[in-house]
Amino acid sequence: MARINTLLRGIRRYLNRSHWLTRLFRLPVSEGPASRPGVVLIQVDGLSEPQLRQALKKGEMPFLRRLLRREQYRLHSQYSGLPAATPAAQAELFYGVKTAVPAFSFRDQESGKIIRMYEPDAASRVESRLRQSGNAALLAGGSAYADNFTGGAAEAHFCPASLGWGPALRTANPLALLVFLISNFYSFLRIGVLLGLELLLALMDFMRGISHGHDFIKELKFIPARVAISILLRELCVIGGKIDINRGLPIIHINFLGYDEQAHRRGPDSLFAHWTLKGIDDAIARLWRATRHAPRRRYQVWVYSDHGQHAALPYKYLQEGGIETAVAEVFSRLQSVSTRSRATSPNGIQTQRVRLLGGHRFQRLFAVAGLAAEPEGEETAQVAALGPVGQVYAPDKLDIDQRRQVARDLARRHQVPVTLIAEDSQRIHAWTATAEFTLPGQAAELFGADHPFLGELEQDLISLCRHPDAGDVILLGWHQGATPITFATEGGSHAGATPDETHCFSLLPRDAPLPARSRDYIRLDDLRTAVLQRLGQTQHSP
Structure with missing residues (x-):
């Protein structure tokens, strides 16, 4: 039976399109025993624990509910820290530095300029300071998707400091790109269908926004932005994440932005914001299934949010x-x-x-x-x-x-x-x-x-x-x-001190090595400690 199982694994690996794409793009792989631990860390940007519980109750995230009921996962209350925003949260998670920035936008004392953390120069400048903390970069040797900081990742995609795909795909030859498109035909067909559906919903939302007196130009610009973030960026991150799982990278961090984007526009409990959770749930399910057949590591999928939002x-x-x-x-x-x-x-x-x-x-x-x-x-x-x-x-x-x-x-x-x-x-x-x-x-x-x-x-x-x-x-x-x-x-906001903004969550396997603590909630540096322990790393840079 063991030989048959090994044979079946080999056939599955040989037929795996991520395996062939890895070879076609000449991407490096992490060689070693398949028993090595790995973590796929998924951030659902802006989703508070109360909104998650509401989504679970309404059946909007059936796969996450399955993890809780059948896969021995546990839901932990989590405090975001201040400001309750992605840059501060990822600084604490990736580098162990709390309150790394005073707000999402502030005046940098070195340059004297007001910066905003979605700007590439601003994100790079702050991250360079974080590297000087002496703490280990959490994503070292791994990959980062749609993050504010790279976290020390060897490969960063769709981040402020690395717009678009990483260099391996940007510089690929036309034949490799053609095979990439053909091998992911179903995924791109899915993207096309979902883009059409999301575009229809966005147009309906556009008409609703205009009828409520919102600015015409801003509403018009929001249509392509909404479709691109909620569907296109999410699906590209899933494709890239599955390739990295096949390559055996030790840690893969993926940030799904769709809910936060919609919640900013229409509010955290709006129907349009919660609609995106269905797609995010399905994306998490596809990544989880990819880890079940990972040839080079024994992965666990950990899901968390960086902060919540409050209607404002x-x-x-x-x-x-x-x-x-x-x-x-x-x-x-x-x-x-x-x-x-x-x-x-x-x-x-x-x-x-x-x-x-x-x-x-x-x-x-x-x-x-x-x-x-x-x-x-x-x-x-x-x-x-x-x-x-x-x-x-x-x-x-x-x-x-x-x-x-x-x-x-x-x-x-x-x-x-x-x-x-x-x-x-x-x-x-x-x-x-x-x-x-x-x-x-x-x-x-x-x-x-x-x-x-x-x-x-x-x-x-x-x-x-x-x-x-x-x-x-x-x-x-x-x-x-x-x-x-x-x-x-x-319509929805975060960074402040309300319970909804600061109350996020982590959904982790029951054996996740969280540190001992006296409080009944965790914060992002606890999650950081658990990830490092699972990967057999230390808190400080070597």
Whole structure:
């Protein structure tokens, strides 16, 4: 029976299209015993644990439900850290560095420019600092798909630092590409059918958006972006992931962006956002089945999310002119400080991540909107606010009383839910419309004693305010009892402190070697430790 089993495995391997594509593209393989452990780590971007449970209950993710019921998997509550955004989450997972960035958009102190983390230069600059931490890069020797950082992966695809396919496919000869297309005919036929269906749904959603008064041009641009991210990018990642499984790479990380993209536009509990979960569930199932027949490693599939989302009200509906107008009015009350301000584009990240697919046409169609030119000879306050966390940078150094005045006025006169300043190395001071708070010590009064991650949330918020790239005043879009707001134009938002934004999940085999802990939830550095232990690696670089 053992010989027959070996023979059948050999025949299956010989007929496997991933095996032939590996040879055709001359991709390196990881040689060694087939008993070596491997991990396929799948990120469902932006899906909170409450939304996952809702999807499981409604039957939207039947394969994940099967993992829980029949395959000895366990669902773990997970805290995202702050800011509750992909760059910070992946920095903690890939490099063991918490609060690596103060927000999704901020002013880099080295260059003096406001950056956004979907920009290739910004992502590369931050990751270069992460490599200096001395911690092991989690994806070393492996591959990364649609990630903010490469994580030290030997091959990165559809990442800001490596747009489009990696070099092996970009430089392949025409014959190899033809065989690639033919051998994946069913997959590309599937992509075509799904693209048509998704395009029809996108057009229906477009008409619905226009009828609700949304901007015509933005809605029109969202159609190809939605189709490309929800279908095309997902399917290309699955094809690449299956090839890497056949090659025996030690770790493969794939980020599925479709749910997060739709949730930003229509809200995390919208029908259109949850529609994408069906396709993501099927993609996970296909990758899991590929690992069952992997010839070079004994893989486990681990599924997790980096953060959640919360339905949010755009701040521009509370303050005409948006947050930059509010900041300009506040600074106009300060003597010797410019009355002007400039801000990042408030449109959110929708339509920008489609640029990960690479290609000149995508880059032209979805070009990143530049900042308005700074008036010549005039200093200006700067605002970086691309979500529910914002950073305000004064043109000149402010004394403590001036910083307090700016923070207090933004909270009390301009309806910013929470404003914060780092008063010294020990304390953070916060304002709402009606009260003042000091951290550490009053997080329960500010965020509610029932917040599931209150202790670590307080520490992470203090670290965020003390980050070298943080602003003179930090803006936060929520406190206990307040309606969550976002400084971008979006229906769903994340990076802030609400329970939904910070409550993510990990779906792991029961024997996953999670470290011992006193709390009833895990965070991403616990997941990192478990992955390294399974792969037989250490926390620090060799």
